[in-house]
Amino acid sequence: MSSAQLTLTDIEFSYPGMGAPIFENLTVQFPARTWTGIVGANGSGKTTLLQIATGALAPAHGSAHANGLALYVAQRTDDPPPFFEDFIWAPDASALKSRLRIGDDWPERWHTLSHGERKRAQIATAFWREPAILALDEPTNHIDSDARALLIQVLKNYHGAGILVSHDRELLDELCTRCLMLDHGRATLRPGNITEALAQQDIEEQTAQNESDALKHAAARLRAEAQRRRVIAEQKAAAARGSHQKKLTKNDPDGRAMRGLAKLTGKDAYANKLAGQMRGRAARVEKERASIQVTKRYETGIWIDGASYSPRDFLLRLPAGKLPLGENENRHLHFPELAIGGADRIALTGANGSGKSTLIRHILSNLQIPGDKLVRVPQEISAEDSRALLEKIKLHPNDERGRIMTTISRLGSRPARLLESAQPSPGEVRKLLLSLGIVRGPHLIVMDEPTNHMDLPSILCLEEALADCPCAMLLVSHDRAFLKKITRQRWHLAALPNGDTNLEILPALDEE
Known part of the structure; x- marks a missing residue:
């Protein structure tokens, strides 16, 4: 009798229009009280595997057998999770709500919550339902350092079969005792955390x-x-x-x-x-x-041709002011006079809900540069907008589409498979937006949580490219290591006693 909480047997799966299946002959078991990391490049099938494991997708061949309730917590935070209102008003949910700082009014104001708050709500609701199998897709996306520490403690106390997809190497090291490595249709299960598994893979x-x-x-x-x-x-x-x-x-x-x-x-x-x-x-x-399987590694590392410092002294000048936070306008974000010069590299930091996205929207509406000289990668892109973006790029002239796909390839994704797909993954969408902007020679790059959804090799490529790129940048991120390597100034949003937020101009992170 198998002790596995979840068993995948001889799984084969492909999306319509694909020349080759994402998985073939995939067999793996997931035991209780164990976190298994799912590791692979964007587009390698990590999210697809989680959805098959939890019954959200049916394989073309093979079977997925779960001993108990299996839940998938998605990357996207567009909509409230199922059973969210039941969780909010459940008598036994108070401790979990307190630990993950969930507000009772969140169901009514879901669309005004930050993506970090939404992510905590997704995970808290899933835990409250006590699943036997829990599949988490990028659980630390958007959340600040305090919420991340709380989340890790909750995950460590989980007793079911945990399946984790994440670009967060520290999280994979801390939680996982084995990793399933996905690479060009092959799946290899290796013991140990991500550092140990990658070393063995090498x-x-x-x-x-x-x-x-x-x-x-x-x-x-x-x-x-x-x-x-x-x-x-x-x-x-x-x-x-x-x-x-x-x-x-x-x-x-x-x-x-x-x-x-x-x-x-x-x-x-x-x-x-x-x-x-x-x-x-x-x-x-x-x-x-x-007969020897040699993994083909494509050349990685992107360059940003045509990027340049703007001839203008300032890309943005804003007088001191305040912005409403939320719909009732009882809370405000206060900021001093702000300016972005042609060579500035600014990190925007702050807790979830402090108003980072609100400030970014205000800045974008007041920029003084041509639209084609701006690379804008938002925190989240809806599934509908993602599909529309891919279809738009497919219609580009061959030479421009070729340059975009070359950049995609050098960020670790497979262009042919991406062009075959109807729904690109969130990581691939970020690469598409970045690649589309790069070929235009930007003066300013604005990225909200740039490392979210990106696989580990892509993050390293992005760090190197941005470090060498000759243009201004405004980067919003909870990833301090990423910001330290790239930015030279810091705008930080700090909470005030009355619930408002104040923007402070602080030294760069590497000077602290």
């Missing part, structure tokens, strides 16, 4: 590459030796045949020349047989090499 890939290279060289040597022997044998045979042929044309009363020619013909056949055997050995070596 060792295995390097070993496979070394074995493949050694067999390639061995096959080449065998073929070269076979060719050398064949040529030498043919040269010797041709010279000897010529000599015997002269004797035959003169006189061969006792047939010695004819017998010698026959012997020579036999030696020629033997030499060719040896050469053929060596070619056969080379073919067997190449067959052995073909």
